[in-house]
Structure formats: structure tokens, C-alpha cells
Amino acid sequence: MSHFDLVIIGTGSGNTIVNRQFADWSVAIVESGPFGGTCLNVGCIPTKMYVYPSDVVTAAADADRLGVSLALEKVDWPGMRDRIFGRIDGNAAHAQAARESEVWPNVSVLTGTGRFVDDKRLAVTAPDGSVQEITADRFVIAAGGRPVIPDVPGLDEGSIGRNGIHTSDTVMRIDELPRRIVVVGGGYIAAEFAHVFSALGSTVIQLVRGDRLLRSHDDEVAAAYTEVAAGKYDLRRNTELCGVGPTADGNGVAVSVEGPYGEETIPADVVLLATGRQPNSDLLDVRATGVAVGDDGLVQVDDQQRTSVDGIWALGDICSPWQLKHVANHEAKVVRHNLLHPDEPIASDHRFVPAAVFTDPQIASVGLTEQDAIARGVTYAVGRRDYGDTAAGWAREDHTGFVKVLVDPETGLLLGAHAIGPEAATVIQPLIQAMSFGQTADQVARGQYWIHPALPEVVENALLEAARNSRRSARRA
Numbered sequence: 356m357s358h359f360d361l362v363i364i365g366t367g368s369g370n371t372i373v374n375r376q377f378a379d380w381s382v383a384i385v386e387s388g389p390f391g392g393t394c395l396n397v398g399c400i401p402t403k404m405y406v407y408p409s410d411v412v413t414a415a416a417d418a419d420r421l422g423v424s425l426a427l428e429k430v431d432w433p434g435m436r437d438r439i440f441g442r443i444d445g446n447a448a449h450a451q452a453a454r455e456s457e458v459w460p461n462v463s464v465l466t467g468t469g470r471f472v473d474d475k476r477l478a479v480t481a482p483d484g485s486v487q488e489i490t491a492d493r494f495v496i497a498a499g500g501r502p503v504i505p506d507v508p509g510l511d512e513g514s515i516g517r518n519g520i521h522t523s524d525t526v527m528r529i530d531e532l533p534r535r536i537v538v539v540g541g542g543y544i545a546a547e548f549a550h551v552f553s554a555l556g557s558t559v560i561q562l563v564r565g566d567r568l569l570r571s572h573d574d575e576v577a578a579a580y581t582e583v584a585a586g587k588y589d590l591r592r593n594t595e596l597c598g599v600g601p602t603a604d605g606n607g608v609a610v611s612v613e614g615p616y617g618e619e620t621i622p623a624d625v626v627l628l629a630t631g632r633q634p635n636s637d638l639l640d641v642r643a644t645g646v647a648v649g650d651d652g653l654v655q656v657d658d659q660q661r662t663s664v665d666g667i668w669a670l671g672d673i674c675s676p677w678q679l680k681h682v683a684n685h686e687a688k689v690v691r692h693n694l695l696h697p698d699e700p701i702a703s704d705h706r707f708v709p710a711a712v713f714t715d716p717q718i719a720s721v722g723l724t725e726q727d728a729i730a731r732g733v734t735y736a737v738g739r740r741d742y743g744d745t746a747a748g749w750a751r752e753d754h755t756g757f758v759k760v761l762v763d764p765e766t767g768l769l770l771g772a773h774a775i776g777p778e779a780a781t782v783i784q785p786l787i788q789a790m791s792f793g794q795t796a797d798q799v800a801r802g803q804y805w806i807h808p809a810l811p812e813v814v815e816n817a818l819l820e821a822a823r824n825s826r827r828s829a830r831r832a
């Protein structure tokens with residue numbers, strides 16, 4: 356049995372840990388799929404490579420109101436798909452080849468599925484079925500998560516990728532743009548794919564159990580986005596998925612639903628299940644090595660990314676309430692430092708974790724939503740300004756976008772920031788910076804130039820309004 360100084364399970368953010376500083380360590384990297392993990396292969400990167408052409412189509416379709424008429428001639432789905440995965444597959448293969456090359460003589464890449472069988476003992480099952488057991492002084496668990504498959508008739512893990520039934524893991528590689536697609540779910544993945552497929556020309560039917568999309572966002576943002584989405588495609592609210600099967604002619608997928616108008620079967624070419632993701636801790640059987648796991652399947656870690664077992668760390672989607680690549684990358688840096696400097700450990704900084712949804716319009720947020728602030732009894736003042744009140748918004752004829760900031764009236768510090776509108780994911784960055792560095796709304800608004808007439812002027816305006824409202828509420832108090 357081989358013994359290593361360090362075993363890393365998972366090559367998403369896990370693969371970023373080992374650098375030259377580990378030259379004296381014997382390291383094994385265990386990976387069951389392509390190198391690069393979810394973000395590179397089936398997540399952030401390919402989705403955004405589909406989102407961008409979709410944004411181009413949407414911009415062209417919306418250009419009429421700007422006095423420019425553009426006609427869409429063709430959407431070449433296979434061409435788009437091959438361009439995207441030509442780059443991605445090459446990247447994944449290159450990352451693996453690099454790790455296997457003589458540049459990393461101290462690193463062994465073990466291709467296969469890891470499963471803990473005892474204390475710091477991992478069985479790795481290779482694609483040919485052979486099993487190798489390895490042990491190590493230290494483990495890093497970076498094995499991510501996988502899509503949740505709804506528990507309804509006609510669906511199980513084995514049905515994915517066949518007969519028109521897909522998750523985000525498989526839908527981006529399909530051969531043709533579907534004429535009709537049913538998207539199940541109202542979260543990030545559902546919203547982004549509904550945008551992509553509707554922009555590219557599919558008829559989209561989106562099913563949500565509640566009355567709005569993106570419920571984890573600020574209520575005002577979620578309501579605004581839901582209204583925009585409902586204007587673009589067939590959004591079925593308060594609708595439950597009941598089952599999935601083949602259509603009578605066998606050429607498609609029949610999606611049974613129950614909604615406000617009773618039961619219905621919707622025929623489609625594709626059903627996309629976007630109903631959340633779960634940690635892979637069960638498949639890896641992390642409890643077999645004594646590591647504590649929560650009821651939600653998340654590996655339990657402290658702020659230094661240490662699990663309950665000395666010498667075992669975890670990072671990213673398998674242990675984090677934020678399933679975001681920038682969080683997994685941050686945690687990987689913390690784990691690297693703590694492996695190398697056990698006497699001077701550092702903690703992860705989860706104070707202000709931002710997120711963006713790459714829809715049309717884009718959405719971005721950081722910190723408390725207004726409903727969070729109310730639920731926690733936090734005193735706050737709001738500044739909310741429309742993109743349409745700035746020159747950059749006029750240029751775009753934007754009538755839906757806004758930036759909303761929540762400020763602590765006592766300290767002037769930002770509590771939260773939310774944006775929906777053009778380039779929201781970029782526009783929000785000064786607010787993330789302000790929160791991270793403890794700058795007040797007034798300082799950020801007045802202490803720098805804001806390029807005129809650029810989109811971030813909407814941020815300046817929202818900050819000035821929040822600062823004004825803070826002073827007013829302070830006077831009232």
C-alpha cells in the first residue's frame with residue numbers, strides 16, 4: 356500500500372493547492388473525472404461561454420428601441436458547442452498532462468473514484484475496476500458536489516443524459532438546440548439556462564414551485580427579475596414537477612406537472628433538472644475516516660478549513676454553504692497556507708461573499724438583503740437608484756435595472772448591496788471592495804472620481820442616497 360505525505364481528492368480548486376513549496380512532499384491527487392472539476396468542465400466557464408453569445412442575441416433583438424434593426428440569421432448550436440468544449444476539453448487534458456509530467460516528480464495522479472474505508476485510508480477504484488488502497492498523513496477533501504435529482508417517477512441518476520433528460524452536467528453537450536425545453540427550478544442554474552435557451556431560440560417553459568425566481572436574492576431584485584423573465588418565456592409559478600416519461604410518439608420527453616390550473620403533461624425535446632446540488636461526502640464516505648458531516652451532507656470545517664479529524668482539511672462545495680468558485684479558490688489558498696505553516700494558520704474570510712447570476716439582466720449581490728436585515732432586527736438605511744437615472748442608462752434605454760445598498764446609519768458602513776441591470780456583476784465590485792475594506796458609503800461615494808458617463812455612476816447615486824437617508828434617520832433617532 357502506498358503512503359503519501361498528502362492526498363488531495365478532487366481537482367477543481369483542489370488542484371490549485373500544490374505548488375513548488377511542496378517539492379519535498381510526496382503527494383497523490385485523486386480524480387474520478389476530467390481535471391478542473393465542475394467550474395471548468397460543466398459549470399461557470401462553459402455556461403458563461405453560452406451566456407455571452409446569448410447576450411449578443413438579446414442585445415441585437417432589443418436594439419430596435421435604440422433605432423437599430425438587426426435580424427438574427429442563424430444560431431449554430433453544434434458550432435458553438437464545439438468551440439466551447441474544444442477549448443475546455445483541451446484545457447482539462449492539458450491540466451492533467453501537466454500534473455503527470457516530469458515537472459511534478461513528487462506528484463502521483465490517481466485516476467479513479469476515491470472512497471474512505473478506514474482512518475486516513477482511501478480506496479481508489481480505477482476506470483478498469485481495479486482498486487488501490489492508499490494512506491496519507493494529511494488529506495484534503497475537495498470533491499465538490501453533484502446535481503440533486505428530484506424524487507419523482509421516471510427519474511433517477513441513471514436516467515440523466517438519456518431520452519432528453521438532462522442536468523447541467525449533460526445539457527451543454529447535446530447535439531441540437533432543443534425546439535422546446537422544460538427547465539425545472541428557480542435558482543441560479545435554471546435562470547442562466549432559461550436565458551441561454553430562450554435567447555438562442557428554444558421555446559422555454561420554466562417550472563417553479565413558489566411564486567418567484569431567485570428567492571435567495573433581495574426580494575425587490577427577485578421580484579423585478581421574475582417579472583422580466585415572465586415577459587420573455589413561459590414561466591409557470593406555483594407548479595410542481597410530478598413525473599417524467601417518454602412522449603406517446605417516443606420522440607420527446609413528457610413532463611407531468613401540477614399547477615394552479617391542475618395537472619398537465621408538457622411535451623418537450625429536453626427537460627433540464629436544475630433543482631440544486633448536493634455535496635459528494637456520501638459517495639466519498641468521509642464518515643469512514645471519522646470526519647463529521649452535517650445533516651445537509653456538508654463536511655464540517657472550522658474557519659481554518661480543518662475537519663473534525665486532525666490532518667484532514669476540506670474546501671469548496673463539499674463543505675461550504677456557498678457553492679461558488681471564488682469561495683472554493685479562496686479556501687484552497689487558506690488550506691495551502693495551513694498545510695505549509697501549521698504553526699501560523701490563517702482563517703478563511705467569509706465576511707462578504709459576493710455572487711452574480713449571469714442572466715439578462717445580470718444580477719449581483721453581496722451582504723445582507725433587506726429581508727435579512729429585517730429578520731435579524733438590524734437597523735439600516737436604503738439607497739436605491741435606477742440605471743435609467745444615469746446617462747449610461749439613458750444610452751441603453753434601460754427601464755428595469757437598479758442598484759440598492761443597505762447602510763448602517765450609525766457607522767455609515769455598507770451592510771449589503773444588490774444590483775440588477777447591465778453588467779451588474781462588474782458594476783457591484785466597488786461595493787464589495789468597500790465592504791471588505793471597511794469604507795463608509797459617504798467615503799466611497801465622495802472620496803473618488805466616478806468616470807462619466809459610465810455605468811458605475813448608478814452605484815455612486817445609490818451610495819449618496821443611502822448616506823443621505825442614513826443622516827436623516829440618525830436625525831430622527
Ligand SMILES: Cc1cc2nc3c(=O)[nH]c(=O)nc-3n(C[C@H](O)[C@H](O)[C@H](O)COP(=O)(O)OP(=O)(O)OC[C@H]3O[C@@H](n4cnc5c(N)ncnc54)[C@H](O)[C@@H]3O)c2cc1C
Pocket residue numbers: 364365366367368369385386387388389390391392393394395397398399400402403467468469470497498499500523544635638639670671672673677678679680681682683713
Ligand atoms: C452549471 C453551473 C454553473 C456555475 N456557475 C458558476 C459561476 O458562474 N460562478 C461561480 O462562482 N460558481 C459557479 N458554479 C459553482 C462552481 O462551479 C463550484 O462552486 C465550484 O466549481 C466548486 O469547486 P470545488 O473545487 O469545490 O469542486 P469541484 O470543482 O466540483 O471539484 C470536485 C472534483 O472532485 C472530483 N470527485 C468527486 N468525487 C470524487 C471521488 N470520490 N473521487 C475522486 N474524485 C472525486 C470531481 O470529479 C471533481 O473534479 C456553477 C456550478 C454549476 C453546476
Ligand SMILES: NC(=O)c1ccc[n+]([C@@H]2O[C@H](COP(=O)([O-])OP(=O)(O)OC[C@H]3O[C@@H](n4cnc5c(N)ncnc54)[C@H](O)[C@@H]3O)[C@@H](O)[C@H]2O)c1
Pocket residue numbers: 505506539540541542543544545547563564569595596629630631632677678679710711712713
Ligand atoms: N452564477 C453563479 O455563480 C452560479 C451559476 C450556477 C450555479 N451556481 C451555484 O450552483 C448552485 C446550484 O445551483 P441550482 O440552481 O441548482 O440551485 P439553487 O439552490 O440556486 O436553486 C435550486 C432551485 O430548485 C428548486 N427545487 C428544488 N427541488 C425541486 C423540486 N423537486 N422540484 C422543483 N423545483 C425544485 C428550488 O426551489 C430552487 O428554486 C447554486 O446555489 C450556486 O451557488 C452559481
